[in-house]
Amino acid sequence: MSLAAGEAVAAKTQGTFGVGGVLLDQRGNVLKSLHNMVVRDGLIFDPTAHGERQLIDWYFAERARGAALPDPHELTIVTSLDPCAMCAGAILAAGFKVVVAADDAKAGIDHDASARFSALPAALRERAAAAFCYPAVRGSAGYARAARGSAPPAFFIGKTINEATQALCSLALEATSDKVQQVLHQDVPQASLLDPATLSNGHPIVRKLKSLYPNALSWRGAPQAPDATLAPYLQAAMEQDRRQGGDGDCSALLDAFGNLLLVTPGRRHRSAILTPFMECTRQYAQLRYQLLLGADAATEEAVHRYLGHPKHGTFIWAKGPDGSAASMMNLGAYGSTMEGPLPASNPRQLQFILARMNEDDLAQMCAAMPPLYSRTIGISPRQVADADLIAALLTPGTGPAGLSPAKLTPTCSHPESSAIGRLPF
Ligand SMILES: [Zn+2]
Incomplete structure (x- = not known):
């Protein structure tokens, strides 16, 4: 836990959320330690x-490289x-199993410190109760707590967390939250955004965008209201997702003007958790990061105005949430992308095409999430309004625009070979 706290302090020094973690094998040997990199x-x-x-x-990248690591x-x-x-x-x-130090009343999955995990769908609560361990903290400085959650892994049996270490874990986050929020919300308001479709093909922003997704800016629809002409772009990525170990899902990002910026399949062959949405939000953020890094003031302003915060655009999931652990991960990643309240003008920021649970159950699942997601952000995925778009995805290969998925330039199948796809390990 001291190592994790040390990583949290390193994260604070970097100016990101002060959180760190360590991966241990069954005997408690450290396999890897790292910290937040938002x-x-x-x-x-x-x-x-x-x-x-x-x-x-x-872990999954090491396994894919042939490392002999134990099962999760x-x-x-x-x-x-x-x-x-x-x-x-x-x-x-x-x-995996997890051992947790500081509590988090805003975004923590055990935000009410009850170890009941009511923030998760019912089917996942028992699994969380068997995997999430919150060891006792003994002391008198206000950080003490009784043990709760699952039984600890063998090497942790009978151990408690030192109160000073627990305090450090809490303080490392508290010391960074406000500053990181400022970074997360330094974007321009929607009224100041500019349409990237007006830029020439040779403009650095367009070139970078197309190097990430060759079909970027080649489709445009009514803002927040995708129609069936978008289907071929999605179907191409869904096919690629299947080829890459997924279940035929994809994620897309439209900007505030209705331009298609990005469509991503998952990369489940690389990691069990590389879902299409995880790829989509990360790739868009890293695109902006790379354009902004070391940029002069004029370039910086152009990037902020032509490539706005995703909260002003629309994320589209081919397949809606289904109450699985992967869906919880995707909704959480969506929350981490938004970080604050959705703009009042854009309540349909998150839309899906194929529903996998009924509307009431989905609303209930989102309402039960920790306060950051349910109250501050108000996550509320909605099904797209266009029935033809839904029908097009139900019957693959029947794109209505006369444009078959095969004719589209595929997403780079080896994004890890480009700087944009490189993961922040
Ligand atoms: Zn997290």
Whole structure:
């Protein structure tokens, strides 16, 4: 836990959320330690780069490289802060155990410190209760607590967290939250956004965007109201998602003007938690990060105005949430991308095409999420209004625009070979 706290302090020094974590094997040997990487160089680097999520992707990347690592259920993530909805979903989807230091009343999956996990869908609560351990903290400085949650892994039996270490884990986050919020909300208001479709093909912003997704800016619809002509772009990515170990899902981002910016398949062959939405939000953030890094004031302003914060655009999921751990992870990652209230003018920021649970159950699931997601952001995924778009995705290969998925330039199938796809391990 001291190592995790040390990582949290390193994160604070970097100017990102003060959270850190360590991955341990069954005997308690350290396999990897790292910290939050949401903010880097004073810029949003990757809204999904929380410590626990990165540890899980590190694990799967090592396995894919042939490293002889034990199965996830034999491994434990020790984290300085209660996992958020994204990380809790990722931990449950992958099958790790977790030992938690500081509580988090806003975004923590055990935000009410009851170990009942009512923030998760009912089917996941028992699994969380068996995987999430909150050891006792003994002391008198206000950080003491009784043990709760699952039985600890063998190497942690009979141990408690030192109160000073627990305090450090709490304070590292508290000391960074306000400053990171400022970085997250330095974007321009919607009224100041400019339409990237008016830029020439040779403009650096357009070139970078098209190097990430070759079909960027080649489709445009009514803002917040995608129609069936978008289907071929989605179907191409859904096919690619299947080829890359997924279930035929994809995620898209439209900007405030209705321009298509990005469509992503998942990369499940690389990591069990690399879902299409995780890829989508990360790739867009890293695109902006790379354009902003070291930019002069004029370039900086152009990037902010032509590539706005996603909250002014529309995220589209081919498949809606289904109450699984992966869905919780995606909704949590969506929350980490928005971070604050959705603009009043854009209540339909998150739309899905194919429903996988009924409307009431979905609303109930979102309302039960920790306060950051349910109250501050008010996450409320809605099904797209266009019935033809829904029908097009139900019957693959029947794109209505006379444009078959095969004719579209595919997303780069090896994005890790480009700087944009490189993961922040
Ligand atoms: Zn997290």
